[in-house]
Amino acid sequence: MVVLSWLFVLMLVCFAVAPSLIAPRNPVALDILHRLQPPSFAHLFGTDEGGRDVFSRVVYGTRYSLGISAAIVLSAAVFGVVYGALSGVGPRWLDEILMRIVDIFFGFPALVLALAVAAALGRGLTSVAVALSLIWWPGIARLVRGEVQRIRERPHVEAARAIGVSPTSLIWRHILPFVMQEVNVRVTTDIGYALVAVTALSFLGLGAQSPTPEWGLLIRDSQDYFGSAWWYLVFPGVMIMATTAACSIIGDSLASHRESGVAP
Amino acid sequence: MLQIRDLSVSFGRRRAVDGVSFDVEEGEFFLVIGESGSGKSLTGGAILGLNPSGSTRTGSIRFKGREMLELPERELRHLRGDQIGIVYQNPLSAMNPVIRVGDQIAESIIVHGKGSGRAAATRAIELLERVHIPDPARVAQAFPHEISGGMRQRAMIAMALACGPSLLIADEPTTALDVTIKAQILELFAELRRERSLTIILITHDMGVVTQLADRVLVMYAGKVAEVGPVETIMNQPAHPYTKALMLSGAMSDAPFKSVLQVIPGSAPTLDARPLGCRFNPRCAYAQDDCRATMPSLRPIAGSLAACHHPLVGFRHSELVA
Amino acid sequence: MTPLLELEDVTKVFGGRRAGATVRAVDGVTLRVGRGETLGVAGESGCGKSTLARLALRLMDATDGVVRFDGQDVTHLSSLGLLPVRRRMQAVFQDPLASFNARETVRRIMREPFNVHSLSPSGGIDAKIEELLTSVGLSATDLDKRPDEFSGGQLQRIAIARALAVEPELMIGDEPTSALDPSIQAQIINVLLSIQRDRNVAFLIISHDLDVLGHIADRLAIMYLGVVVETGPGPALMAGPLHPYTQALLSAAPTPRARRNQQWKRVLLPGDPPSPAHVPAGCRFHPRCPIVQPDCRTTVPVLRAVGPDGTQVACHYAPEETQTQGRAIAAARLGHDGDPPPTISPGQHGVLASGDRI
Numbered sequence: 028m029v030v031l032s033w034l035f036v037l038m039l040v041c042f043a044v045a046p047s048l049i050a051p052r053n054p055v056a057l058d059i060l061h062r063l064q065p066p067s068f069a070h071l072f073g074t075d076e077g078g079r080d081v082f083s084r085v086v087y088g089t090r091y092s093l094g095i096s097a098a099i100v101l102s103a104a105v106f107g108v109v110y111g112a113l114s115g116v117g118p119r120w121l122d123e124i125l126m127r128i129v130d131i132f133f134g135f136p137a138l139v140l141a142l143a144v145a146a147a148l149g150r151g152l153t154s155v156a157v158a159l160s161l162i163w164w165p166g167i168a169r170l171v172r173g174e175v176q177r178i179r180e181r182p183h184v185e186a187a188r189a190i191g192v193s194p195t196s197l198i199w200r201h202i203l204p205f206v207m208q209e210v211n212v213r214v215t216t217d218i219g220y221a222l223v224a225v226t227a228l229s230f231l232g233l234g235a236q237s238p239t240p241e242w243g244l245l246i247r248d249s250q251d252y253f254g255s256a257w258w259y260l261v262f263p264g265v266m267i268m269a270t271t272a273a274c275s276i277i278g279d280s281l282a283s284h285r286e287s288g289v290a291p
Numbered sequence: 292m293l294q295i296r297d298l299s300v301s302f303g304r305r306r307a308v309d310g311v312s313f314d315v316e317e318g319e320f321f322l323v324i325g326e327s328g329s330g331k332s333l334t335g336g337a338i339l340g341l342n343p344s345g346s347t348r349t350g351s352i353r354f355k356g357r358e359m360l361e362l363p364e365r366e367l368r369h370l371r372g373d374q375i376g377i378v379y380q381n382p383l384s385a386m387n388p389v390i391r392v393g394d395q396i397a398e399s400i401i402v403h404g405k406g407s408g409r410a411a412a413t414r415a416i417e418l419l420e421r422v423h424i425p426d427p428a429r430v431a432q433a434f435p436h437e438i439s440g441g442m443r444q445r446a447m448i449a450m451a452l453a454c455g456p457s458l459l460i461a462d463e464p465t466t467a468l469d470v471t472i473k474a475q476i477l478e479l480f481a482e483l484r485r486e487r488s489l490t491i492i493l494i495t496h497d498m499g500v501v502t503q504l505a506d507r508v509l510v511m512y513a514g515k516v517a518e519v520g521p522v523e524t525i526m527n528q529p530a531h532p533y534t535k536a537l538m539l540s541g542a543m544s545d546a547p548f549k550s551v552l553q554v555i556p557g558s559a560p561t562l563d564a565r566p567l568g569c570r571f572n573p574r575c576a577y578a579q580d581d582c583r584a585t586m587p588s589l590r591p592i593a594g595s596l597a598a599c600h601h602p603l604v605g606f607r608h609s610e611l612v613a
Numbered sequence: 614m615t616p617l618l619e620l621e622d623v624t625k626v627f628g629g630r631r632a633g634a635t636v637r638a639v640d641g642v643t644l645r646v647g648r649g650e651t652l653g654v655a656g657e658s659g660c661g662k663s664t665l666a667r668l669a670l671r672l673m674d675a676t677d678g679v680v681r682f683d684g685q686d687v688t689h690l691s692s693l694g695l696l697p698v699r700r701r702m703q704a705v706f707q708d709p710l711a712s713f714n715a716r717e718t719v720r721r722i723m724r725e726p727f728n729v730h731s732l733s734p735s736g737g738i739d740a741k742i743e744e745l746l747t748s749v750g751l752s753a754t755d756l757d758k759r760p761d762e763f764s765g766g767q768l769q770r771i772a773i774a775r776a777l778a779v780e781p782e783l784m785i786g787d788e789p790t791s792a793l794d795p796s797i798q799a800q801i802i803n804v805l806l807s808i809q810r811d812r813n814v815a816f817l818i819i820s821h822d823l824d825v826l827g828h829i830a831d832r833l834a835i836m837y838l839g840v841v842v843e844t845g846p847g848p849a850l851m852a853g854p855l856h857p858y859t860q861a862l863l864s865a866a867p868t869p870r871a872r873r874n875q876q877w878k879r880v881l882l883p884g885d886p887p888s889p890a891h892v893p894a895g896c897r898f899h900p901r902c903p904i905v906q907p908d909c910r911t912t913v914p915v916l917r918a919v920g921p922d923g924t925q926v927a928c929h930y931a932p933e934e935t936q937t938q939g940r941a942i943a944a945a946r947l948g949h950d951g952d953p954p955p956t957i958s959p960g961q962h963g964v965l966a967s968g969d970r971i
Contacts, residue, residue: 186712189670190775191699191729194692204716326794327765439885469657470821471882474865478881496794503872526869540795543824544868544947548848549806552799552828558764559794 029280032273039270042089050083054240063256073258075248077238081262084240088263091235092242093270095156096221103163104214110164111171112206115179116198126172132165138224145233152241155234159224163217170213174206181205212282219274226267242267292317292490293338293458298350300333300342305562307346308333309514312589315492317457320484322501322522323494324537325511328559334511335462335494339375340367354458373403376451380463382443386435392446393419393431399453418449422479441472448479459483462494480504498537502526510534513560513570515586520595530597530604533571569600577601615684616645617783617815618669618702623678625664636890638664640839641678646783651809651816653830653847655823655862657886661839662819666787669817670704671695682783700730703776707788709768713760719771720756726778745774748811749804766797773804777812785817790825802829823866827851832923835859838889838897841916843931845924854939855919855931858898864942871948880942896929904930 042049051071058078066073072081114125132140141158148154178184179202187201226243228234235241237248242263249259293315300308308330315321325331336342338352340359352359354375359367371377379385387395396415400406406414412431419427422445435443444464451459461480465473481504483489493500501508502522509519510531518531529535536555546552557574560566566573572582581600592602623642628635639661646652656662667673669680671687680688682698690698706712713722723742727733734741739756746754749770760768769789776784789805790798802825808814820826826833830847835856843856854860857880864880882901887893893900899909909929916927928935 182706182708182711183714185667185672186704186706186772187714187725188672189699189704190726190779191696192725193729196729200717201714204714326796441885469886470823470865471657471861472885474881498795498869499866499872502869536796538869540799542868542870543799543802543828545870546828548827549829551803551806554799554803555796556800558766558797561764 028276032276032280035269035273036277039089039093042086043094046083046087046090050080050086052080052083054079054084054087055238063252063259065256066258072262073256075245075256075259076252079238081245081259084245085242085263085266088240088242088245091152091239092222092225092267093218095152095225096218099156099159099163099221099225100214100217102160103217104167104210106160107164107167108171108203108206108210111168111173112175112198112203114168114172115175116194116202122172126169129165129169132162135162137162138227141224141228142231142233145228150233150236152229152235152239155225155228158228159221163221167210167213167217170209171206174209175202178202178205208281212278215281216275216278219271219278222267222270222274292319292355293492294351294353295334295338296351296353298334298337298348298352300330300337301347301349302345302562307514307562308337310350311511311514311516313509313516313519315458315490317490318488319490320504320506321490321492322505322508323492323511324496324498324501324508326496326559328513328561329511330514331494331496331511332462335460335492338460338492339371339377340364341371369403372399372451372456373405373454374456374458376454376456376459378444378447378451378459378461378464380466382440382447383435385447386443386450388435390434391431392433392435392438395435396431396446396450396453399450403454405454415449415453418452419446421452422446422449424449440468441475444468444472444476445479448476448483452483457488458490458492460492460494463496464493465500466495466497477503498540510537513565514562515570516589516596516598517571518595518597518599519589520597524594528593528595528603530592530595530602531571531599532575532577532603534597535603536574569598577603614647616647616681617650617683618644618646618817619679619681619684620644620665620669621679621681623665623668623675623680625661625668625673626676636888637839637892638889639668640892642836642839642841644834644841644844646815646817648782649809649813649815651818651829651831651847653826653833654817654819654836655821655826655833656836657821657862659838659886659889660836661889662821662836663787665836666704666785666817666819670702670785671698696730700779701781702783702785703779703781705769705772705776705784705786705789708792709765709772710760712772713768715760718757718759719754719763722760722771723756723775723778726775730779732779741778742774745777746771748777748808749774750800764797765793766800769793769797769801770804773801773808777808777814780812781814783815783817785819787819788821789818791820791822798825805829823851823862835862838887838892840897840927841925842898842928843924843926844916845920845926846922849922849924852940852943853936854943855924855926855935856898856928857902857904857935860935860939860942861901861903863946867946868948871946896927904934906930 056079061074061078062076064070064074070080070082072085075081110125114122141162144158144161145154148157184197184201187197225234229241229243230247235244237244245263246260253260296312298308298311299306311334323331323334333342337348342348348360393412393415396418397411400411400414416427416431419430424430424442424445430438430442465476468476477500480491484491505522507520508522508525510517510533512533518525518529518534525534526538529538539553543552555574560570568583568585569587572578575582579601587598587600589596589598593604621643623639624637625639626635626637642665644652654662654665668675671680675688679686682702687695687698724738727738751767751770790801793801805816806829809816818826818830827847832844833847833850834841834844835858837858843850843859854863861880861882880903884901887900895911896909896914899905902909914927914929916925918925919932
């Protein structure tokens with residue numbers, strides 16, 4: 028399963044990096060004569076209402092859907108790690124302030140907050156990315172802060188302090204590498220969840236706009252034809268599901284393989 | 292009562308316990324001693340049919356004439372607790388943290404059909420009293436984390452005794468305890484042994500425990516039996532150089548202040564790096580060529596069984612005082 | 614001459630500002646370690662000995678009292694100000710595997726003290742590392758391995774070698790042998806003895822194991838519930854413990870030979886050590902003491918000198934009423950022939966023959 032997941036993700040990365048080499052057709056070119064064709068060798072995933080090749084649209088869409096998801100989670104991780112580490116090693120008053128701010132973010136229903144932000148910024152993938160990054164970092168910050176505080180109590184950190192290792196070096200060499208193991212696991216799984224969020228916002232009409240081949244938008248557009256052209260809805264949906272599952276599986280395997288050093 | 296022949300516990304091709312044989316007589320206080328990685332705990336676990344996942348057992352374990360390795364899990368489960376009691380090193384992790392102490396003891400009585408409801412609860416309090424827990428009725432109502440480490444270990448012993456087992460297996464029961472508490476628990480074991488026809492197998496790395504309580508001692512090294520025999524012989528006339536070295540390490544107080552202690556050089560081999568021939572040979576002061584070539588088998592030497600090509604003869608305890 | 618390390622009336626309180634929720638883990642302890650000397654601190658879990666080690670190492674801040682190193686008050690030094698002190702004072706901990714960064718190679722681990730203190734030994738750091746490892750009995754070590762590829766004994770040697778890198782004058786060991794197998798413990802003790810002989814390093818060794826401390830400690834301090842109850846020259850204290858608690862500790866861990874002796878009797882303490890959150894009034898040891906008297910429940914005994922050799926004991930009835938018992942226990946513990954220890958006050962506490970019920 029793990030190997031399969033890695034292969035799937037590798038495939039997605041190829042899709043995102045070089046869609047033109049893989050997609051057999053132009054994803055936006057209309058071909059009204061062949062509209063709503065069922066899957067065939069010519070059109071693996073069938074065609075949509077404009078006669079566009081769904082497979083090609085899915086391949087090109089990877090860059091938008093998965094790329095934005097990864098960007099959201101990675102930027103949230105960078106900010107979250109710095110924020111969480113500051114909170115974890117800083118003085119108590121700083122920790123208090125930083126964590127109260129995180130609490131405020133947690134107080135709002137995340138997706139509603141993202142909706143509001145995205146709506147305020149206007150439609151488009153950029154505003155989706157900004158909105159989701161904004162709701163994503165507090166979770167990672169809280170994780171990092173907890174991990175930092177846990178690792179900080181480990182004997183090897185105490186031993187390093189006894190040698191005279193400076194506070195910055197303590198964090199960089201003796202605490203963060205262990206924290207990053209957890210962050211890696213979290214980031215991997217979160218990319219899957221972020222994908223769901225991105226496609227959901229697009230589905231609601233806030234994200235990508237036609238004719239961008241974003242997966243959520245594909246599903247939105249396909250709704251009207253579900254009765255007659257199941258493939259139009261099913262294939263992008265399966266892609267979202269499979270990507271989320273692959274991220275989860277890879278995250279779990281990272282979690283069980285991380286070298287924890289000592290038992291917690 | 293217990294007859295173990297050629298018992299091996301393997302992880303894949305690696306044999307953590309490698310062809311161990313010994314007998315335990317009815318009513319005997321039998322000690323298994325060895326350092327970490329010697330396979331002593333795996334041996335104890337094998338008797339109970341409790342071995343880590345990924346391991347396989349071969350050989351024969353006969354308990355009261357029944358072959359344990361062939362018993363189905365259902366019957367093994369019945370045997371555990373009913374006929375064989377277990378005491379672990381860390382009672383806090385061995386007990387269920389959200390069930391009251393008394394209820395845990397009662398549960399094992401009920402599960403094995405030795406009483407029900409109120410009778411079991413009353414019996415639980417009696418058992419706690421038997422292991423000298425002051426105010427047993429109150430402790431029975433407490434959760435495991437609410438009582439001290441010494442009390443927990445006593446409660447654990449009470450639980451092991453709940454169904455009146457004939458064999459008690461204790462794996463490092465005193466290792467996690469403070470010195471003064473350890474002394475109390477050892478005294479409890481000594482008393483249990485005096486009072487009832489209970490056979491006890493105690494697994495430890497602590498030499499002090501050996502000499503105080505045991506009738507016979509099994510010394511394990513790197514998955515093999517090094518020596519087995521009566522405690523007097525093991526202490527005063529060990530045949531195996533490893534046994535002697537272990538005895539020396541327990542006699543630190545006999546060495547003059549700040550003197551260099553006699554030590555076994557090196558450390559025990561890991562599972563992957565066991566030497567050819569006698570497994571102790573790289574650390575043995577008496578090793579010769581045949582020790583490096585062939586594995587010695589267990590044979591009778593002056594009152595004990597030892598697996599050594601060149602057993603120590605005439606070694607006396609007085610030599611222990613360096 | 615100024616002592617190398619001096620703890621004066623040091624106190625550490627844990628817990629919140631709420632009254633009653635605080636724990637005085639260390640409660641007014643005064644100790645000194647002289648140059649080249651070994652001070653052993655013994656006691657059971659919860660007695661505050663590990664906290665004491667952390668206070669001395671300035672890994673924790675004392676709530677009250679003064680920590681001096683070579684005459685200098687280091688109680689409130691910042692981490693930068695502590696750097697020169699850390700160079701002269703190193704530590705070895707109980708669990709050697711956990712006390713290394715598991716992600717680093719031994720080479721990186723061993724280089725750290727040189728980097729931290731900007732040391733560049735003549736001949737290069739790597740040559741020095743090899744020399745250090747050889748001096749603790751680890752020649753030809755593969756420096757590119759990670760900690761989990763070594764045995765516990767090897768790791769503890771590496772920990773000692775790392776501590777020696779900065780040529781410290783004091784090494785503080787918190788249970789340095791407790792996590793090791795008995796045969797390996799003796800090896801580590803030999804290493805400690807040899808580096809003290811060769812380098813004149815002073816040791817502060819914290820341990821629950823009186824066998825170990827009795828063998829290496831020039832002076833011993835026995836702690837119970839955050840306070841020192843007895844201190845004095847190691848061999849003298851082991852041969853004639855004066856405080857009833859010290860006697861019980863010694864009696865609880867006799868040599869194998871003494872244990873086998875059927876005549877052997879020992880002091881069996883009733884109950885558990887109370888939690889430091891609920892310190893008994895009067896003498897802290899009185900609920901478990903075999904010779905407790907009414908005034909023990911009310912008056913706190915102070916640590917007072919009782920001999921010319923520097924022995925101090927905090928017991929109202931020492932040494933007059935404990936001396937004979939102490940000597941007998943010490944002798945019986947070693948399995949020496951002689952009179953069995955006399956029975957003290959009869960009753961539920963006191964001396965038990967090995968056949969008595971608890």
